[in-house]
Amino acid sequence: MTLTQDVARTVAGLRDDVCALHAELPRYGLVAWTAGNVSARVPGAELLVIKPSGVRYEDLTPQSMVVCDLDGTVVEGDHAPSSDTAAQAYVYRHRADVGGVVHTHSPYATAWAARAEPVPCVLTMCADEFGGDIPVGPFAMIGDDSIGRGIVETLAGSRSPAVLMQNHGVFAVGPTARDAVKAAVMCEDVARTTHLARQLGAPVPVSEADTDRLFERYQHVYGQQEERS
């Protein structure tokens, strides 16, 4: 496939953005070695930009990012794409609202995934970002679209932008790749604090009504309004 000039320009910008966002994963302690990845949808094209498989974070460059179509076939790039390409392509095909997907093995959230237990909504920050519990998705094999199916099915009934895939780790989505990275960072923070609370005793759930109010406020009022335009 030959990219049109407009798409090629958009892809060049996304290569820079997706490469830069990868640096946030080790910075926030969400990954070890080459685990984890970030992808972004190419607006207006049936394409995505994703991390090359197995490349260390310090070696990632915009040029090493891989462009694939939404079937996971490489369209532009010198490296093999991430192991999660088929999974994330499935998400893009079935969730038109998703512009970015992130995968991490962040320790506290992944510990909850190992137990296949949702992170309960006992913190205002959980209500803010996830609108309730952080759900658990099914065990799914790596390399095909199984994980993608689990993500879409699990999130279908939830306001959460993150899902704990059983025995595996965190997958987070968002309107942009930056939003997805933010959800992954907050997922780990909430999982850690909730775990600590559990060590002290039984945490008190945030009521459903308060969860709704907190979620609406955070999604539509919090921060600088121009960010929301």
Ligand SMILES: O=C(CO)[C@@H](O)[C@@H](O)COP(=O)(O)O
């Ligand atoms: O957990 C998995 C696949 O889901 C890891 O292999 C993944 O974190 C990293 O794989 P890639 O380097 O993106 O191919």
